[in-house]
Amino acid sequence: xxxxxxxxxxxxxxxxxxxxxxxxxxxxxxxxxxxxxxxxxxxxxxxxxxxxxxxxxxxxxxxxxxxxxx
Amino acid sequence: xxxxxxxxxxxxxxxxxxxxxxxxxxxxxxxxxxxxxxxxxxxxxxxxxxxxxxxxxxxxxxxxxxxxxxxxxxxxxxxxxxxxxxxxxxxxxxxxxxxxxxxxxxxxxxxxxxxxxxxxxxxxxxxxxxxxxxxxxxxxxxxxxxxxxxxxxxxxxxxxxxxxxxxxxxxxxxxxxxxxxxxxxxxxxxxxxxxxxxxxxxxxxxxxxxxxxxxxxxxxxxxxxxxxxxxxxxxxxxxxxxxxxxxxxxxxxxxxxxxxxxxxx
Numbered sequence: 001x002x003x004x005x006x007x008x009x010x011x012x013x014x015x016x017x018x019x020x021x022x023x024x025x026x027x028x029x030x031x032x033x034x035x036x037x038x039x040x041x042x043x044x045x046x047x048x049x050x051x052x053x054x055x056x057x058x059x060x061x062x063x064x065x066x067x068x069x070x
Numbered sequence: 071x072x073x074x075x076x077x078x079x080x081x082x083x084x085x086x087x088x089x090x091x092x093x094x095x096x097x098x099x100x101x102x103x104x105x106x107x108x109x110x111x112x113x114x115x116x117x118x119x120x121x122x123x124x125x126x127x128x129x130x131x132x133x134x135x136x137x138x139x140x141x142x143x144x145x146x147x148x149x150x151x152x153x154x155x156x157x158x159x160x161x162x163x164x165x166x167x168x169x170x171x172x173x174x175x176x177x178x179x180x181x182x183x184x185x186x187x188x189x190x191x192x193x194x195x196x197x198x199x200x201x202x203x204x205x206x207x208x209x210x211x212x213x214x215x216x217x218x219x220x221x222x223x224x225x226x227x228x229x230x231x232x233x234x235x236x237x238x239x240x241x242x243x244x245x246x247x248x249x250x251x252x253x254x255x256x257x258x259x260x261x262x263x264x265x266x267x268x269x270x271x272x273x274x275x276x277x278x279x280x281x282x283x284x285x286x287x288x289x290x291x292x293x294x295x296x297x298x299x300x301x302x303x304x305x306x307x308x309x310x311x312x313x314x315x316x317x318x319x320x321x322x323x324x325x326x327x328x329x330x331x332x333x334x335x
Contacts, residue, residue, distance in 0.1 A: 006115040028118045037160035044159035066127040069112025069144045070087030070281035
């Protein structure tokens with residue numbers, strides 16, 4: 001299946017779907033060391049739902065982190 | 071005299087942004103010099119291999135701790151109510167605050183807020199338990215509608231973001247103050263000079279939110295201090311009661327016993 005994380009394409013040949021937790025390991029080396037929040041296809045996914053929310057073919061994950069703002 | 075934001079009393083009436091500073095160190099010094107207790111910040115996609123956002127996040131946490139202040143996450147970059155609502159939820163999880171500066175842009179040229187999406191977004195966020203601080207245009211009816219929805223704080227623009235043009239429509243801003251006497255009104259965006267901030271306070275505004283005017287100054291730390299003083303001067307002027315303008319001149323010096331050169335007139 002093919003998914004996008006922050007606009008970057010990932011091709012996962014064996015899986016039908018993976019959890020948000022697993023998907024995050026594609027993006028971060030150590031997710032637990034970073035401050036971030038997640039949206040799947042434009043909908044917020046809370047931290048408590050990372051293990052049970054599935055990312056499927058064609059899905060798009062946004063992983064956002066704090067930054068300066070006005 | 072303190073600024074009340076959703077029941078939180080703050081000593082400073084200045085809300086300040088954390089972007090565009092020459093360095094994180096200057097950002098911290100400037101924010102501390104301003105006396106502000108509310109700092110805005112945002113969420114963005116970032117390269118996971120770079121920790122620049124993480125560094126800023128640590129600095130901002132230090133500032134908030136040092137000032138006994140508050141973070142005010144924004145929804146910058148959003149163009150629909152749906153996007154803004156999602157970003158607000160993400161911000162609440164990270165920053166542990168239900169305050170949100172609701173920003174929904176309707177035009178890329180002047181970054182003008184979209185009033186329709188703004189209302190939809192505010193309505194949904196209030197239903198979701200957020201305390202919404204909407205960034206909006208200086209349209210009286212829009213401000214009234216936002217207030218009626220439950221936004222206790224309304225933030226009309228002075229002029230487009232980052233222009234430094236100051237108060238484009240003083241009449242509109244004064245009218246909003248007059249018609250919404252119970253709303254907490256914060257002038258947001260377009261401030262260029264300390265005198266702009268002072269003018270807003272003289273109109274009876276409750277506070278000012280700015281970023282570029284400080285961050286892009288030659289000396290951001292000194293400018294931050296100047297803005298803090300300007301807000302205080304304007305607030306004192308408003309509270310003291312500004313004299314009515316008069317059409318004709320009136321001598322300040324008493325005319326009784328005018329000196330010798332008028333004796334023969």
